[in-house]
Amino acid sequence: MKITLIGFGTRGDVQPLIALGYGLKAAGHSVAISAASDFQMMVESAGFVYAPIQTNMHALMNSDAGKVWTEESRNSVEEGRNMRRMIGQVGETFAADLLAAIEDADLVVSGLTSFGMAQAATQLSGQKHVLALFSPLNPTSNPAATMMPMIPGVNIFMNKLSGKIAQYFTYWVFKEAVNKFRESLGLKAQTYRDYAYEFNHNTKVLYGVSPQVMPHPKDWGQQLHVTGYWVANSQSDWQPSAALHNFLSAGEPPVYIGFGSMSNKNPEATTEIMISALQRAGRRGIIHSGWAGLQSANLPDDIFVLDFAPHDWLFPQMAGIIQHGGAGTTAAALYAGVPSSVVAHMADQPFWGRRIYELGVGGKPIRRHNLTAENLAAAIHQITTDIPMKQKAQALAQRLKQEDGVAEAVSVIEDAMRHP
Template sequence: MRIQIITAGTTGSVLPYTGLGHRLLAEGHDVELVVHAKFAASAGCCGLRVRPMETDPFEALMGVHSRLRKAGRSPGALLEFTRAAGRAAVSLADAIIDAADPKADLMLLSSIAAPAGRAVARYHGVDSMGVFLQPETPTAAFSPCLTALRGPSRLNRQRGRAVNAALDLLSAGVYRHLGRKLGFPGLSGGRERRDRERERWPIWHGFSPSVVARPRDWRPGLEVAGYWWPHECPSWEPPARLRDFLASGPPPVFVGFGSMMPGDPERLADLTVRALRLAGVRGVVQSGWAGLDAKDDDVITIGSVPHHWLMPWTAAAVHHAGAGTTAAGLRAGVPAVPVPVFTDQPWWAAHLVRLGAAPAALSYRDLTAERLASALRQAVGESAFAHRSAALARRLAKEDGAGVVARAIAAR
């Protein structure tokens, strides 16, 4: 089968699909991954064909978000961010239109790519399926992932519908743009969601049922597969400097904010070093998109290093609780200190606390060296967090999320 996987966004929104793509490749399918051009080299490792989208609106959007954090939540700042998000969505839609393969048998679409991707697939007469890293279908089982995590309640379905309606309203411009370009009059977010439900469009979710169980009130066709772990290139070697640091003392704490740009990297780096010193632990700080550069006798700053290799060497992980980084920490079986910044990150952070893999979620806005050090002392010093994290990692190791999706495709 000729399969095109289309995704977009940050590193955590791309790497899981390399694992899914390689699994489908191993099953004998002709697979192409469509991603932003900057990910093409890493995503195309070991024979996976990649079609790059030259436009990457999300890095610019992250920059706007970072600048506006300093301006506070004023109406003007919100309006500027909304306009930037609209421009990013239209740019992404055009990139997907250009990259789509009209000869494909199946398009697999991430949640970010799905609004444009479903319309483009329908235009070309190509079958499509959702492969989402976050749940977005309303349920009573939990609150929507763009809000604070709440336990089971009938109100959660109303909250989920309200969040989706707001997203559809914000996306009205991109749907009008798609409708004009593809000749689909009346295209809208609400109509697309209704069509998805009526057609029982299949969506497979790339997270573990041990972390977020499949809600009982979901319709048929909405399934939880398990994590799709990023592809591990066998030729990759860690920097000698990092190997030497890891071997020179006790397991360090990992600190990284991934693709987030939470502002003032110098302040964040200084705060991190002081927190590590107060907690009495060594640290490996990943520079990421924030551009962190932490310096101390017991702290090393690194560039891009696969989490699946690094995290098992660490005693705990301080991170922004993005879906991908959260999954990597759970896989490694190390306690977490989540410091969410925005979107779905507070929701995943709350799951880490609920699972007993983290002592608490810290607000980035109110983060201090003292608060971070206190959480680190708990995460590293109280053995219960390590035991629960290791037990969960053993459960995840028995799952085969990519295989579940591969079998579902074969059964179509």
């Protein structure tokens, strides 16, 4: 079977698909991965056919629109408006790339950003279609699987309503681009009712998340599957630079601070907050420069600025982890068994920050626009000194490693191919 996996997003959207792709190839299927141009080398070096998406995600996230989205969205309405503006910039190009990517596929696995267009294209062609998600977007009364629960900790009607509101929001963000695409295919415009039916009832949905972290709600239908994380030993032969090796060997385990693909209007000021927080907490640190290019001209000897290291290699060596709350980085932190706290910028990041805190394996999340050296230092102190938190993090990591989310996902995909 020919399968195309679409990962239109940042590294956290692509890396789980590589793990899933390994499982599909091992089961005898032909796999192509469609991703932004930034990730061509990553896809091809993993042994997969690369189906190009012309958008450069790094450039998009660091554009003026990208910086406004990640830094200036103070509420969901602003966030949705800013994201819709970004989608409008790349929608037509992505539509053409998607059609080319899935042309020869028997089955297409889309993500949230590609769902509407993939659903339209496969509806017309008769190809099978499965949706892969890494954060909860199907409404439920269970707050542990609700992106923005109105009454956290209470399983009532209001939590399901908040899930429907969040889902409508995703429809609204992509509606204009998707309906332009549908018109080009000769299909009628998609209403929210149409979107919700496809999303909640007519499409198999795979959640590449552990049920121990996001429990499978009892009120979800049989077509929704929480499979476990999709992880692979990404770069088992990776070796650190001499500078990184020497830094890690020179003292106690450091604290990692990194915001991944999040852009930043003033990376120098953000770096200074991180340095000050580490000094206040009395900790050595590794600052990941990330897509924002975090850096300082006055770097203390006990702080190292890192361009790249695989999370599965680096995180187990840390005393604590401060991260942005992306689904992939959160999974890596949980697998490492190291307490973490989230500095949430947008989208699903507050949800993952909250789940880490509720599970007792990390501190309370901080919103990016509220970040100070003082509250970051307090977070660092908590995750590096709370012994019960460390024990819970280690115990959860052991349980996660007993799961095989990839095998479960492969089984669901093969079932989708066999049945209408």
